Amino acid sequence: MSAAAPGTSKAAHSEVGPKKKKGPGALATAYLVIYNVVMTAGWLVIAVGLVRAYLARGSYHGLYYSIEKPLKFFQTGAILEILHCAVGIVPSSVVLTGFQVMSRVFLTWAVTHSVREVQSEDSVLLFVTAWTITEIIRYSFYTFSLLNHLPYLIKWARYTFFIVLYPMGVTGELLTIYAALPYVQKTGLYSVTLPNKYNFSFDYYTFLILVMISYIPLFPQLYFHMIRQRKKVLGHIEDYSKVE
Amino acid sequence: LSAVVFFEVEILDAKTKDKLCFLDKVRSHFSSNCLHYPQWYPARQSIRLDPKGKSLKDEDVLQHLPVGTTATFYFRDLGAQISWVTVFLTEYTGPLVIYLMFYFRVPFIYAPKYDFTTSKHWVVHLACMCHSFHYVKRLLETLFVHRFSHGTMPLRNIFKNCTYYWGFAAWMAYYINHPLYTPPIYGEQQIRLALIIFLFCQIGNFSIHVALRNLRPPGSKTRKIPYPTKNPFTWIFLLVSCPNYTYELGSWLGFTLMTQCLPVAFFTLVGFIQMTVWAKGKHRSYLKEFRDYPPLRSPILPFIL
Numbered sequence: 001m002s003a004a005a006p007g008t009s010k011a012a013h014s015e016v017g018p019k020k021k022k023g024p025g026a027l028a029t030a031y032l033v034i035y036n037v038v039m040t041a042g043w044l045v046i047a048v049g050l051v052r053a054y055l056a057r058g059s060y061h062g063l064y065y066s067i068e069k070p071l072k073f074f075q076t077g078a079i080l081e082i083l084h085c086a087v088g089i090v091p092s093s094v095v096l097t098g099f100q101v102m103s104r105v106f107l108t109w110a111v112t113h114s115v116r117e118v119q120s121e122d123s124v125l126l127f128v129t130a131w132t133i134t135e136i137i138r139y140s141f142y143t144f145s146l147l148n149h150l151p152y153l154i155k156w157a158r159y160t161f162f163i164v165l166y167p168m169g170v171t172g173e174l175l176t177i178y179a180a181l182p183y184v185q186k187t188g189l190y191s192v193t194l195p196n197k198y199n200f201s202f203d204y205y206t207f208l209i210l211v212m213i214s215y216i217p218l219f220p221q222l223y224f225h226m227i228r229q230r231k232k233v234l235g236h237i238e239d240y241s242k243v244e
Numbered sequence: 245l246s247a248v249v250f251f252e253v254e255i256l257d258a259k260t261k262d263k264l265c266f267l268d269k270v271r272s273h274f275s276s277n278c279l280h281y282p283q284w285y286p287a288r289q290s291i292r293l294d295p296k297g298k299s300l301k302d303e304d305v306l307q308h309l310p311v312g313t314t315a316t317f318y319f320r321d322l323g324a325q326i327s328w329v330t331v332f333l334t335e336y337t338g339p340l341v342i343y344l345m346f347y348f349r350v351p352f353i354y355a356p357k358y359d360f361t362t363s364k365h366w367v368v369h370l371a372c373m374c375h376s377f378h379y380v381k382r383l384l385e386t387l388f389v390h391r392f393s394h395g396t397m398p399l400r401n402i403f404k405n406c407t408y409y410w411g412f413a414a415w416m417a418y419y420i421n422h423p424l425y426t427p428p429i430y431g432e433q434q435i436r437l438a439l440i441i442f443l444f445c446q447i448g449n450f451s452i453h454v455a456l457r458n459l460r461p462p463g464s465k466t467r468k469i470p471y472p473t474k475n476p477f478t479w480i481f482l483l484v485s486c487p488n489y490t491y492e493l494g495s496w497l498g499f500t501l502m503t504q505c506l507p508v509a510f511f512t513l514v515g516f517i518q519m520t521v522w523a524k525g526k527h528r529s530y531l532k533e534f535r536d537y538p539p540l541r542s543p544i545l546p547f548i549l
Contacts, residue, residue, distance in 0.1 A: 195424040200506035 028089040033146050035080065040139040042074035047132045050125075064112070064124045071128065074135075075108045104131070107173055111208075114189060115180040123179060127172030130165045137161060159230040166226070170219055177208050184208060248272075251306050251313055258295040258318040270315075272307035275300070281319075287396040290320040325396035332386040335405045339413035340379040346417035347372045358423050365427045367435050371420050371503050374442055378495065381446065389453050391460045393467075412511045420503050428504040435502055442498030449491035451477035456488070469534050482538075483546035485527040489519040490544055520544050 046067045053066035082098045084090040112124055141158045144150040190204040251274065253267040280286050290299040293309065295318045306315060351359045419425065428434040455478045459468045472479045480487040496512040527543035542549060
């Protein structure tokens with residue numbers, strides 16, 4: 001649900017503190033470099049797609065349709081990152097990464113894709129833009145870190161842009177979910193009512209409201225975690241060389 | 245005249261490694277429970293030999309610990325603690341009371357015309373009896389059967405545990421006692437089979453709890469390998485390290501079958517995952533502690549898990 005992936009995935013990739021004794025093996029590193037390069041390229045495609053569509057149409061409206069397919073492809077592809085943690089080639093928490101990725105996937109498929117009426121909302125553009133810029137920086141950060149040649153600019157960008165992009169993304173996400181509510185209620189989308197032989201019910205409308213409410217405790221925690229990471233990583237500017 | 249050996253003891257903070265205090269001329273029968281900081285109650289103080297290691301027990305005395313004449317201990321404040329008994333009683337009383345509230349259709353849960361009515365399906369009454377029996381059994385076991393190794397656990401656990409038990413109890417009870425509840429497809433056959441499984445596993449679970457209690461003399465914290473006893477329900481010890489969890493899973497599978505309710509299935513699944521984690525841990529510590537641990541045993545499911 002976050003525009004900027006919090007610094008939890010930073011461990012092998014940041015220069016904070018002592019180096020990890022054993023990172024991923026050579027094969028895993030090669031794979032991860034390829035993965036991160038492909039993802040960087042993918043989100044660049046989305047960025048270019050947005051800009052071109054804007055220039056062609058002359059308005060912000062309905063730009064979602066021009067990047068719908070690559071957005072779905074590359075955002076869904078991020079599920080691999082959960083696998084990377086589970087297998088151990090990336091030293092992050094499976095649970096935390098899983099939560100972050102699945103919340104993005106949820107917004108992409110279960111809200112934006114599923115409720116056609118919200119696809120032309122400006123709020124969609126808001127979070128797509130936030131995600132796009134964030135991901136381009138994040139994946140290039142990982143790429144360079146894996147190659148041990150991290151330009152300070154990328155590191156700085158990663159730990160600075162989130163300050164604006166994260167609230168921007170969250171706003172876009174919340175507004176989109178809110179816009180979807182009336183349609184979900186009207187059509188009973190993804191909802192199950194009683195009676196049925198499994199004695200189970202699910203109200204997607206109420207579920208979406210609960211999701212929105214959950215942003216209240218979660219967003220500040222993730223945001224301030226990134227702020228603390230920023231102090232740690234960028235705080236000792238004098239001690240760090242610009243390029244590894 | 246026997247020589248008296250004196251030790252020197254230094255206490256460091258486990259996190260910051262700051263020197264907290266230094267004691268000299270310490271006798272060999274000194275143990276960690278002689279050492280307490282007055283501003284925190286003893287249960288939340290952990291003294292250990294290694295900053296990341298396990299806490300020393302009250303019975304560990306200096307002369308039997310692997311230390312030189314200068315012993316270094318690490319101190320850690322465990323945070324607010326609460327007794328296991330208190331946690332268990334609270335987390336088990338909740339489901340008992342909550343389920344009954346749904347069963348009796350207390351106002352504001354279902355539509356007002358159903359207030360204080362009861363379900364027309366007899367399986368709903370049976371389910372209420374089984375669920376209530378289960379938690380009453382747990383409460384009585386907490387009071388009279390279990391012998392706990394640890395006195396306390398961190399305070400935040402009570403909120404976590406109660407949310408889990410109370411939340412799931414409310415979720416299950418809502419559907420089972422709902423005016424639109426649909427009874428099991430295969431009717432009486434299904435319910436009878438489910439009840440047999442449930443009762444069998446309840447007796448089994450109780451038998452294991454009693455067997456485990458009898459392994460341990462009152463007031464002691466010794467650990468021994470559990471073995472099958474004359475009670476046939478304990479013969480499962482031949483195949484499983486933690487049959488109490490096996491029987492617990494069985495009970496809830498029975499209850500799921502009896503109520504044919506998806507939330508009950510979810511609760512069973514989540515409980516099974518948690519109990520498997522616990523069983524694997526217990527199995528591992530049995531293997532570590534006892535050289536002669538029976539090799540045929542699996543943690544929770546015979547031959548499988």
